[in-house]
Amino acid sequence: MGGLREMAAPFVALGPSGVAVRDRLKGLTAGDEEVLRLVGDHLGMLASRDLKERCAAGLEHDSERWAQRKRALTEESSSRWAGAVTKATHDQWALARRGQLAYVQSLEAGVRAIAHRLSLPVGEKGSRKAPGGYRSRREWFAKTRRLHVLEDRLAAVRADWQAGVVRVVRGGKRLLNSRHHLDTAQLTEEQWRARWRAGRRFLQADGESGKRFGNETVRVTPDGEVSLKLPAPLAHLANAPHGRYVLAARVSFAHRGEQWLDRVTANRAVAYRIHEDVQRGRWYLTASWTIPPVQTVPLAAARATGLVGVDTNADHLAAWRLDRHGNPVGQPRRFGYDLTGTTAHRDAQVRHALIRLLHWARRHGLSLAVEDLDFTAEKTREKHGRRKRFRSLISGMPVARLRARLVAMAAELGIAVVAVDPAYTSRWGAQHWQKPLTSSTRTTTRHDAAAVAIGRRALGHPVRRRTAPPPHDRSDRAGHRTVQAGPATPGREGHRPRIPGPRTRSVRAGRGANAVDQDAQHRSGHPAEHESWQQDSPPLSP
The missing domain is CATH 3.30.420.40 (ATPase, nucleotide binding domain)
Structure with missing residues (x-):
């Protein structure tokens, strides 16, 4: 048991800290879809540019540069859209940094494992705690080459990590790589481009408590009307006052609808995201908000x-x-x-x-x-x-x-x-x-x-089962206790209580001279009878 690692104590998991619900935008006109694509493409271009600047700044980025980026975006959109873009850029860069650190740790673990196995003789067997050597000289040689490959990758990634260099693809790396394997992905070039444009659009805005219905950029009223603030270059497309565009579709959240309605009625912050599912030809609206940690x-x-x-x-x-x-x-x-x-x-x-x-x-x-x-x-x-x-x-x-x-x-x-x-x-x-x-x-x-x-x-119980009682006509005729006392229970090492009733044909229970002393009774393990064959009693589970 000395080789087992220490167990972590059980704990009650914390509840979620946020909520997200989604509904389909039904009844959109062709003009609505065209406006959404134009706005999404324009803001997506700004988001790509801002992400490039954030990645170029690296670890030297500070609040002043953030303000400069936001002022540059405000000229081509609005202050609220600029805030949403810069925050999304910051979150995406931070996510890339966490993924980069996880990759460094994975490479380090791989290098340690290969180096350990290469240091062992070929064919040496491993144990439960550590692997053994490689099976053949051929495998040993192949792993030496792989070790050099991993070390080179680790050096490059570690240098990027220390310099604050990350590589991010807006739209997704997997979708980008599928452009070179359209036959395998079962896509035509037009289908791929439609997915690529949809993935790079930016149509999301964080909410703000105290503002009307909790969000001024993408606003959803309690009766389900959806409208959005148009960027400055697209203000001529507005069909409502103050440069806003109202969609023909109405939303009604079937799941958590009452919670969402309570928030928008009280003007509490709600974040919205609009995206297109190219495969189904549908548009969706996702609403999300934070909640206090569940007690x-x-x-x-x-x-x-x-x-x-x-x-x-x-x-x-x-x-x-x-x-x-x-x-x-x-x-x-x-x-x-x-x-x-x-x-x-x-x-x-x-x-x-x-x-x-x-x-x-x-x-x-x-x-x-x-x-x-x-x-x-x-x-x-x-x-x-x-x-x-x-x-x-x-x-x-x-x-x-x-x-x-x-x-x-x-x-x-x-x-x-x-x-x-x-x-x-x-x-x-x-x-x-x-x-x-x-x-x-x-x-x-x-x-x-x-x-x-x-x-x-x-x-809080041990995994091991309780010790089963002995069979009939052995020891106490299946009366051996199976419930173990805890380590702190008083008298746990004392004598068992006397049980009324016949014990042998000649002496009743508790009537003999040694009725309490179990070691002195006529038992198979009596030390006076079998001194050379004395066997310790099997340990009871704690």
Whole structure:
């Protein structure tokens, strides 16, 4: 047990800090769509120019340069549009910096792994904690070349990081690269250009509390009327006073509509984004706003009546209900999802599985216990070598998206989510719970047993099961205790209480001279009888 790493304590996950809802802009005229494209293309050009200036400034950027960029954009748009563009540029540059740092850390981990394996003799076996040497001289030589490649990449990326140089593509790097592989992407050049222009448009504006309906740039009234402030070069297209353009479409948010209506009625800030789905030929409006952090319940309250342990897998969620003592109750449940196909299909599958899980937990009034998974450093080929199927498996698991979805959806239903350390849950669950929970009418899988282990860890209990009593006619005739006392329980090492009733044919319980002294009774492990064959009693689980 000395080689095991220290476990992190369970904690109740915080709720979401923001909300986003979307509705389709139905009933747009051809003129409305043309105005939206013109405004989006014009602001997208300004956003690209501003992003270039921000990237060129690097680490030397300060508030004065930010003000200069905003003044330059105001001349060709408006002060509000300029503020929205500069803020979006700043967020995009910061996101690129975080991705760059993550890439540096990934390369460093790969270099360390390859250097370690190259230092070992060829064919040396690895252990559970560290990989061994490479299998052949051919593989060893190939990895030496890859080590040089990774070191060169690391040096270049580290130099960019220290200099503050980032590389950002407005519209998306993946869509940009697909321009050279139109046949593989099953796109024509016209279709690709339509997607490229739509991806580079800029039609979003942050809200401002105290202003009319919470946003002066893109305004949505309580009855669903949408209007936007036109940039100065396009002011001649206005169909409403003060240089505004009112769309013919009306919006009504089916989800969280009452919350949105409360905000716009009270003139509280709401951010809006308008975008076009080229594949479907539709326009959408997304509204978002921040909310105060949800007050989570104390950990003791989340554990009070038990909880549901959930094991996350590549194609399903395995769940089992546990009482507050850590005992499995009822039958295990499985909530499957299919992660093949488009991103929208995968996202819908995850949401459908989560809502079924949450509704089941709410019917029983229980909290959820999930693993605090993070595969950021687990997907590299240097760590897992030839295990391509395993690397593909963990790469396809939507851990981050599932965790964010679960926390947000659970907060809406008032369900607490307890996050636990994921170490050894699958291994110990299968070792201690898979076989005991399997019967002639129920086959317990490794994932079901892992769900029990997760739930017990969230409840503060050890994963290991309680020691089973001895069979009949051995020791106390199946009367051996199975509930272990805690380390701080007074008298835990004392004698067991006397149980009334016949114990042997000649002496009743508690009537003999050594009735209390277990070591002095006629037992198979008596030291006076079997001194040379004395066997220590099996340890009880804590």
